[in-house]
Amino acid sequence: MLNLHLYMAQRLTAMIMAPLTIGHLAVMIYAVQGGLNVAEILARTQGSLAWFIFYGSFVLAVSIHAAIGMRAIMFEWLGIKGAVLSVISWGLCLFLLALGGHAVWAVTFAGASA
């Protein structure tokens, strides 16, 4: 169900995400003061290569991490296995990657180039 590559990918993405999660929590606690609106979010992120790299790597890591985690749960708790398990896991990874990539692009460079 989890071979060595998937096991290591799960741990590696977790190690990458630990500092990113702490950064994300800090940004949330800072940004939520006084409420949130689109202009405020975009003022912080738009045109920023640093935020693009920060959240881009976060999305990449979380897509892999979540797909492998859900793969283990689907196998252990739902009894899904074989090709079906692989198709669902890959589908979830690509789904999160596409949605997350679009979200990161939307708040960093999409508006800046419009």
Place this chain on the structure above:
Amino acid sequence: MIRPHRTHALWYAFVLHRLSGIALALFLPLHFYMLSLALTDPAQLDEFLAFTDLLIVKCAEFALVFLLAVHMFGGLRLMALEFLPWSSRQKTFAASTVALAFVISTGFFLQAT
């Protein structure tokens, strides 16, 4: 009948890590979709962000921040368990992950309200 291992504190830590992971995985698509509205429909995103001013929504956000923090700290405990020399204080570490997550999510909630 409850099996003995399912009354152990570290079994609860395992379940909390797994359930928080499932909840976060289910929340992520919604989170990404909402952020994408900054590009496709900023007015709708502003409406949604105004909706998050409701106390009940802030309580849900508190829960999400708690789940994110407890999943991260719980994951760090698991990796320490796997990759570092064994320590017998696993129950203390597990309790600490919950305490730290509670401190962070409470900090978020206090700033949000």
